[in-house]
Amino acid sequence: MIGLVxxxxxxxxxxxxxxxxxxxxxxxVTIVPAGGITSGDGxxxxxxxxxRISQAIxxxxxxxxxxxxxxxxxxxxxxxxAVEMLPPEKQSRCLLSNAPLxxxxxxxxxxxxxxxxxxxxNAAAEExxxxxxxxx
Amino acid sequence: MGHDTKQPFGSGGPASGSSxxxxxDHEAVVVVSDPLGLHLRTGKDVVRVASQFESEITALNLxxxxxxxxxxxxxxxxxxxxxxxxxxxxxxxxxxxxxxxxALRSLF
Numbered sequence: 001m002i003g004l005v006x007x008x009x010x011x012x013x014x015x016x017x018x019x020x021x022x023x024x025x026x027x028x029v030t031i032v033p034a035g036g037i038t039s040g041d042g043x044x045x046x047x048x049x050x051x052r053i054s055q056a057i058x059x060x061x062x063x064x065x066x067x068x069x070x071x072x073x074x075x076x077x078x079x080x081x082a083v084e085m086l087p088p089e090k091q092s093r094c095l096l097s098n099a100p101l102x103x104x105x106x107x108x109x110x111x112x113x114x115x116x117x118x119x120x121x122n123a124a125a126e127e128x129x130x131x132x133x134x135x136x
Numbered sequence: 137m138g139h140d141t142k143q144p145f146g147s148g149g150p151a152s153g154s155s156x157x158x159x160x161d162h163e164a165v166v167v168v169s170d171p172l173g174l175h176l177r178t179g180k181d182v183v184r185v186a187s188q189f190e191s192e193i194t195a196l197n198l199x200x201x202x203x204x205x206x207x208x209x210x211x212x213x214x215x216x217x218x219x220x221x222x223x224x225x226x227x228x229x230x231x232x233x234x235x236x237x238x239a240l241r242s243l244f
Contacts, residue, residue, distance in 0.1 A: 024180050024210070103211065110180055110210050114187050124209075131211050 002112050002121055003030040003060030006105055007053055007070040007079055009046045011036035017069075017102055021109035029112045031105075032056040048075045053082035057094065065093040065118035067108055069125070071101045093118070099125035162233040164226045165198070166244035174218035176210070178243070183210045185239050191230025193240070198223040207240070 004021065008014040014035025021031050034056035037047040053068075060066050068079050076096065083094045095118055097104055104125035111121040168174055174182070186193050186207040193207040199222035205212035207226065218224055224244065228236040 020176070023177060026180075106176070107210060110183060114184065127209075128211055131215070 001029055001062060001115060002064045002118050003032070003062040003066045004105065004108055004112060005053065005056045005060050005066060005068045006031065006033045006035070006101070007048060007056075007068060007075045008033075008035040008101060009048055009071055009073075009075065011038075011044065013071070013101075017105045020102070021105040024106050025109040025113040029109055030060045030062065031109060032060040048078035050078045050081045050085075053079055054085050057082060057086065061090070063093070065095060067112070067118060067122055067125070068094060068096045069099060069101050069104050069108065070096070095119070095122050097122050097125050099128055103128040160229070160233065162228045162237050164237045164241055166224050166226060166241055168218050168220050168222045168224060168244055170244075171220050173220050173222070174213065174216060174224075174244075176214065179210055179213045182213060182240065182243050183208055185243060186236065189228070189230070189232045189236035189239070191228045191233040191236045193226065193228045193233075193236055195227075196225045198225055 006014045006017045014033035018031050018033045034053045037045045037049040070076055070079055083091055108121050108125040111124045194204045195207050196204050197216040197218050202216050205215055
């Protein structure tokens with residue numbers, strides 16, 4: 001079963017997304033938040049922290065792979081950098097998702113819990129880009 | 137856990153409705169009983185159960201004239217916008233269609 005990492009500029013947002021995702025996965029998937037920046041002296045800032053993301057990948061690690069969901073902007077860059085810090089064989093089992101953070105995490109958590117493989121979970125998560133919330 | 141042979145989530149389209157192979161369509165109409173309607177938490181249980189069957193399973197909200205949705209997709213299921221009292225038509229097509237509907241019926 002793959003692991004999930006939820007990356008956001010906001011710690012609260014990352015935790016909140018994990019909250020919903022955990023309910024979808026029924027506790028069977030490792031879903032780790034990586035949100036905000038906490039400096040050495042404990043100050044918290046909105047932003048993304050490469051080291052925190054890197055730790056989260058380790059926590060979420062599964063030989064089946066890890067799917068990385070991000071909010072926007074620098075989250076992508078920070079995540080790319082965190083993945084580059086991994087040994088090559090682990091890098092190839094990390095996949096950055098193009099899915100929107102919330103909807104993507106919800107789908108990914110459910111699909112991961114059903115045992116689908118990394119690429120298929122991501123495909124399901126990215127499908128959300130094509131689906132409107134509201135029919136007009 | 138190897139699931140390489142499993143096909144990706146839902147087919148994403150409406151049921152073909154044709155029974156040209158050994159497949160027969162089974163239908164059931166259920167009424168949503170949960171006061172909160174068919175929401176994310178109960179929806180995921182529907183997806184879980186539906187995903188256990190190989191049949192193609194679609195749903196339609198008769199009370200809202202919604203489009204056909206793939207029951208194995210949580211996103212599509214949410215598009216039904218099903219509230220308490222709404223009538224949902226389930227259609228299952230495949231070898232285990234009858235069993236699929238029996239299992240799903242009890243969730244509404």
